[in-house]
Amino acid sequence: MRRIFILSACLFCLLASSAFAAEDGKIFEIREKMFVGQTNDIYLNPDEYLGRTIKLEGMFGIIDDIEGGAPCYFVYRYGPGCCGYDSNVGFEVEWSGVYPAQDEWVEATGVLVSYDYEGIPYLKLSLSSLEVKSERGLESVTQ
Secondary structure, three states: OHHHHHHHHHHHHHHHHHHHHHHHOOOEEOOOOOHHHHHHHHHHOHHHOOOOEEEEEEEEEEEOOOOOOOOEEEEEEEEEEOOEEEEEEEEEEEOOOOOOOOOOEEEEEEEEEEEEEOOEEEEEEEEEEEEEOOOOOOOEOOO
8 A cells, every 4th residue: 555655645746746846838928918017027936937938919119228338128118107107017038030010019029138238137038039019919918
């Protein structure tokens, strides 16, 4: 009886670990309805998402470096704030291809990575896909 229990426990652990490994291979899609909540969860729990593939849609943004360095690219939507939609929710992105124009609606897929800038850790998506879409989603999200 004891052998059956130990064998069952080992089989359960083996199956559970393969199920978690399969979960890591899936794309985590940030959906329009819960855009703010899902994005916040990634920033609050980065260790659970680092190395995972994330997919989202949003506006493409460009911020020029005021010190003459490389510009910063990101995919974002307007989020809630104290005076209406006065925050931006999304991710910095890096891409080896040609970047779209400012405010284009894009679908971005990439792996979440961390980097340090002046001793402060930041998150960004290292993209494997960046596609301009003709149909726009909600630019302003609340959840």
